[in-house]
Amino acid sequence: MRAVDWSDVQGLVLRGYPETPRAAYLPLHIEDAAAARAWLAELTRPERLTRSTLRGEAERRADRETPGGRCNIAFTWQGLRALGLADEALSTFPWYFREGMATPARARILGDTGDSAPENWAWGAAAEGENAIHVLLLLFAASCDGLNELIDDEMRACAGACRRTCEPIRARAPDDGREHFGFRDGISQPVIADTPQARRISVLDGPTGTVKAGEFVLGYINEHGQRPESPSVARDPEAASGLPLTDDLPEVRSDLGFNGSYLVVRQLEQDVAGFWTYINDSVRAERGGTDRQAEDALAAKFVGRWPSGAPLATTPHADDSGRSRQNSFGFHAEDRHGYRCPLGAHIRRANPRDSLLDDPAEAARLANRHRMLRRGRIYGPPIASIETRGQPDGQKRGLIFVCVAANIERQFEFVQQTWLNSTKFGGLHDEKDPLLGDQPADGGVLTVPGTPVRRRLTGIPRFVTMRGGGYFFLPGIKALRYLAAL
Numbered sequence: 269m270r271a272v273d274w275s276d277v278q279g280l281v282l283r284g285y286p287e288t289p290r291a292a293y294l295p296l297h298i299e300d301a302a303a304a305r306a307w308l309a310e311l312t313r314p315e316r317l318t319r320s321t322l323r324g325e326a327e328r329r330a331d332r333e334t335p336g337g338r339c340n341i342a343f344t345w346q347g348l349r350a351l352g353l354a355d356e357a358l359s360t361f362p363w364y365f366r367e368g369m370a371t372p373a374r375a376r377i378l379g380d381t382g383d384s385a386p387e388n389w390a391w392g393a394a395a396e397g398e399n400a401i402h403v404l405l406l407l408f409a410a411s412c413d414g415l416n417e418l419i420d421d422e423m424r425a426c427a428g429a430c431r432r433t434c435e436p437i438r439a440r441a442p443d444d445g446r447e448h449f450g451f452r453d454g455i456s457q458p459v460i461a462d463t464p465q466a467r468r469i470s471v472l473d474g475p476t477g478t479v480k481a482g483e484f485v486l487g488y489i490n491e492h493g494q495r496p497e498s499p500s501v502a503r504d505p506e507a508a509s510g511l512p513l514t515d516d517l518p519e520v521r522s523d524l525g526f527n528g529s530y531l532v533v534r535q536l537e538q539d540v541a542g543f544w545t546y547i548n549d550s551v552r553a554e555r556g557g558t559d560r561q562a563e564d565a566l567a568a569k570f571v572g573r574w575p576s577g578a579p580l581a582t583t584p585h586a587d588d589s590g591r592s593r594q595n596s597f598g599f600h601a602e603d604r605h606g607y608r609c610p611l612g613a614h615i616r617r618a619n620p621r622d623s624l625l626d627d628p629a630e631a632a633r634l635a636n637r638h639r640m641l642r643r644g645r646i647y648g649p650p651i652a653s654i655e656t657r658g659q660p661d662g663q664k665r666g667l668i669f670v671c672v673a674a675n676i677e678r679q680f681e682f683v684q685q686t687w688l689n690s691t692k693f694g695g696l697h698d699e700k701d702p703l704l705g706d707q708p709a710d711g712g713v714l715t716v717p718g719t720p721v722r723r724r725l726t727g728i729p730r731f732v733t734m735r736g737g738g739y740f741f742l743p744g745i746k747a748l749r750y751l752a753a754l
């Protein structure tokens with residue numbers, strides 16, 4: 269089996285850049301194709317574009333001590349067309365990518381309805397015209413000043429080639445690792461097979477194990493034992509494109525997707541006050557008064573982890589910060605009926621691990637066909653204090669959800685539609701993800717199994733609203749050079 273050539277893969281695939289907590293996403297529109305190609309040629313220089321490397325401890329320490337800027341680049345299908353990619357090559361991209369995230373059919377699949385419908389998005393809804401996004405530049409820096417400098421540098425560098433379609437979308441890694449509802453995030457990530465991380469932790473990773481690189485990088489074997497569908501270009505024997513040939517297709521072509529991947533980006537606004545008001549009211553209705561511990565415990569049932577990150581499946585009774593990063597657990601042996609972590613909790617829906625079939629090994633194998641590398645960051649101000657978390661403060665805050673996957677349809681869309689937003693999941697029949705589901709008008713339901721009786725929470729409002737986003741292709745470095753030389 270071919271080993272991944274990580275030096276040809278953009279850095280975001282392998283790492284979320286924790287050493288550079290400040291991020292900006294710049295949606296750009298190509299105005300001059302030739303100038304854009306010249307800009308891209310410059311950008312692919314090693315000192316400008318961040319690549320993936322399998323880092324040892326020394327490199328990681330150097331990163332932490334002197335983090336420079338990080339830069340990656342991704343394209344929409346319309347962007348590749350604007351850059352001058354031939355129709356015959358454009359037609360080899362999968363349908364979902366050509367259509368984009370904002371079509372009516374996709375909006376239905378993804379639950380982007382009502383307030384979350386594309387017509388209400390701040391960015392990303394237009395596929396054509398002057399607001400269509402062609403390029404997404406992803407910039408990361410250690411400080412706000414560093415990030416502003418990077419944005420200015422890159423905007424100067426692409427002047428005349430591209431223009432911004434909106435203000436940079438700024439986000440950050442939270443200081444305490446917690447997203448705005450107050451729960452530690454970014455704990456559970458797929459461990460890619462044949463990386464140093466896989467060698468270190470695969471024995472301890474419990475039933476989920478490692479996931480084949482082809483789930484995240486085009487050109488390699490995936491969890492189906494196949495190479496993922498990859499875009500290609502007609503082979504031109506005269507032009508040394510640097511792209512490898514592909515023999516998966518009837519005619520020999522050059523593999524434009526090799527070492528590339530896809531990115532899903534979604535700006536998800538969180539109604540923090542609404543979430544905690546619902547939790548606090550439910551606790552008050554049961555106990556007749558406020559009780560911080562009971563509120564945290566009920567909210568943890570929505571998430572599947574405690575605020576510290578400790579999983580309910582292994583830590584059922586009280587939060588335990590000593591287990592905040594624990595990820596070596598399944599649901600089959602520990603908690604088959606959801607007495608600890610409800611069947612409908614967010615993490616159990618987003619990754620059911622070994623629980624959806626009677627045979628846990630087979631269940632885990634199937635669940636691993638729907639994993640994604642999450643690279644999101646939060647935006648907007650933190651809430652003022654835990655004591656006032658149920659009071660609206662008029663501020664906009666949320667998550668810039670970013671995920672990397674080799675097949676958006678089988679990974680992101682499947683999880684969003686069939687696991688998070690479906691009323692039928694794992695034996696449940698009238699519930700959706702309680703944290704971010706597109707709940708019905710009269711509110712959603714969460715069943716919390718318990719003895720002597722289960723609790724059934726009803727009237728759950730929608731706490732997360734979609735504000736903008738898109739599907740992007742994140743080419744490998746050789747593919748970027750090919751595009752720059754079109």
Ligand code: HEM
Pocket residue numbers: 447448449451452453454455456457536537538571573614615616618619640666667669680683684688703704732
């Ligand atoms: C505002 C929206 C969201 C919030 C606040 C949120 C919050 C969280 C939290 C607190 C965790 C637990 C920490 C961890 O395991 O890393 C988590 C896990 C996860 N979330 Fe979300 N999430 C959001 C949206 C999404 C979306 C849109 C998806 C996918 C379509 C998703 C997929 C996942 C996955 C795959 C996991 C890891 C599950 C596991 O492997 O155990 N999340 N999320």
